[in-house]
Amino acid sequence: MSSRHFDAIIVGAGPAGSSCALALRDAGWRVGIIDRKCFPRDKVCAGWVTPEVWDLLGINPAGYARNHVLQEIRRFRVGLIGGHAAEFGFDRVVSYGIRRCEFDAFLAERSKAVLVEGKQVRSLERVRGIWHINGGRWQAPVLVGAGGHFCPVARHLGARPGRCEPAVHAQELEFRLPPAWRECINASCPELYFCPDLRGYGWLFRKGDWLNVGLGRQDQAPLGVHVDAFINWLVSEGRMPELPEARMRGHAYLLASASHRKVVDDGVLLVGDAAGLAYGSSGEGIRPAVESGLMAARTLVHCKGDFSQERLREYADALVRRFARGKTARDWPAWLVRPLFRWTGFVRRFVIEQGFLRSYGPFLQDVDRA
Ligand SMILES: Cc1cc2nc3c(=O)[nH]c(=O)nc-3n(C[C@H](O)[C@H](O)[C@H](O)COP(=O)(O)OP(=O)(O)OC[C@H]3O[C@@H](n4cnc5c(N)ncnc54)[C@H](O)[C@@H]3O)c2cc1C
Numbered sequence: 001m002s003s004r005h006f007d008a009i010i011v012g013a014g015p016a017g018s019s020c021a022l023a024l025r026d027a028g029w030r031v032g033i034i035d036r037k038c039f040p041r042d043k044v045c046a047g048w049v050t051p052e053v054w055d056l057l058g059i060n061p062a063g064y065a066r067n068h069v070l071q072e073i074r075r076f077r078v079g080l081i082g083g084h085a086a087e088f089g090f091d092r093v094v095s096y097g098i099r100r101c102e103f104d105a106f107l108a109e110r111s112k113a114v115l116v117e118g119k120q121v122r123s124l125e126r127v128r129g130i131w132h133i134n135g136g137r138w139q140a141p142v143l144v145g146a147g148g149h150f151c152p153v154a155r156h157l158g159a160r161p162g163r164c165e166p167a168v169h170a171q172e173l174e175f176r177l178p179p180a181w182r183e184c185i186n187a188s189c190p191e192l193y194f195c196p197d198l199r200g201y202g203w204l205f206r207k208g209d210w211l212n213v214g215l216g217r218q219d220q221a222p223l224g225v226h227v228d229a230f231i232n233w234l235v236s237e238g239r240m241p242e243l244p245e246a247r248m249r250g251h252a253y254l255l256a257s258a259s260h261r262k263v264v265d266d267g268v269l270l271v272g273d274a275a276g277l278a279y280g281s282s283g284e285g286i287r288p289a290v291e292s293g294l295m296a297a298r299t300l301v302h303c304k305g306d307f308s309q310e311r312l313r314e315y316a317d318a319l320v321r322r323f324a325r326g327k328t329a330r331d332w333p334a335w336l337v338r339p340l341f342r343w344t345g346f347v348r349r350f351v352i353e354q355g356f357l358r359s360y361g362p363f364l365q366d367v368d369r370a
Helices: 015-026 051-057 061-065 100-110 152-156 223-236 286-302 309-323 334-342 344-356 364-369
Strands: 008-011 031-034 071-073 075-080 085-089 095-097 114-116 124-127 130-133 138-140 142-145 168-176 191-194 200-207 210-217 249-253 268-270
Touching: 008 015, 008 130, 008 138, 015 031, 015 100, 015 286, 031 138, 051 061, 051 095, 051 286, 075 334, 075 344, 085 344, 095 200, 124 152, 130 142, 142 152, 152 268, 168 223, 191 223, 200 223, 210 223, 268 286, 268 309, 286 309, 334 344
Parallel strands: 008 031, 008 142, 031 114, 075 191, 142 268
Antiparallel strands: 071 095, 075 085, 124 130, 130 138, 168 210, 168 249, 191 200, 200 210
């Protein structure tokens, strides 16, 4: 087989694409991943990773921490923007902070797939059961769309990002902490502040010597207004000094409950943000990206060469069972929000434990049914 021909081509080397690639490689497939960026590349993201992600990936966090930034989290400061906030501690590590430039490069390399970097997928065509990428530059019978929210494979299947899709829009800035800031921002207690209408939240998240600050919301209103108000409020509250002169970076994603994208067709399926799988209460997208990558690989291996839409539908059904459930935080009536956020028992149980940290339940038995 030449460097043009693969058993499967994956578009996008984020967590979804790399997880799928590794599982297919383990099954003996020859896999090519095409990414428009060169690695290590950054990805707009806060960098929370729940403990289950390490289990899914089969990675020991302590081993990862030897060469990469890994912030253990046992404590949060949680409140409303412009309102009350309190700290909540846990007797175990409940989440981790990573830097996406490091994490994604690590996963891509570990996948052992042929990584074609710095090449944008521009055209897709299926001729007699074979996908031709960019006019035939790369060819494979199976195509996996893992290119994130704006994935070209998702567009090929009919997705129209930005039009009629109720996406979450988010902005963040990640930078190395100036030495003078290290005293005033606590690495062991990241901060989460919810919008009073519960349509989103902002964060102040220190990961070792790096700080990530940002805000995401699920609505059509201009995000910049909310971001500016949040940053000004953090500064006025003394939570951080003025931000350096740097542009916030933005991106979008779909919550699973709001995603109606077609995810399979003959010889093709979508994984991760391309399918729109983020968890409603937190926006966690890395875990569903990894899970869906593994689920897709498993289905493809089960197919034994029959990659028809009918055969791949088992993957689409498994995604519905696994991710299309759960209510978003917006379900709380707005007039109740301020009093509820003063009640620490409510914030601990419903906002942190059952909302921000809960994500999806156990993984494997659902995949086993697929
Ligand atoms: C501001 C913000 C903060 C977030 N914070 C968190 C968080 O803390 N924790 C969490 O779990 N989730 C978070 N998310 C969501 C999370 O980032 C995504 O759900 C996750 O990255 C999805 O992974 P993926 O592999 O599906 O896609 P991505 O990580 O987006 O990877 C897609 C890849 O495809 C490549 N690509 C795109 N188009 C093309 C093309 N035409 N040709 C070739 N390659 C292409 C890109 O270069 C990229 O490498 C956040 C999202 C945002 C916007």
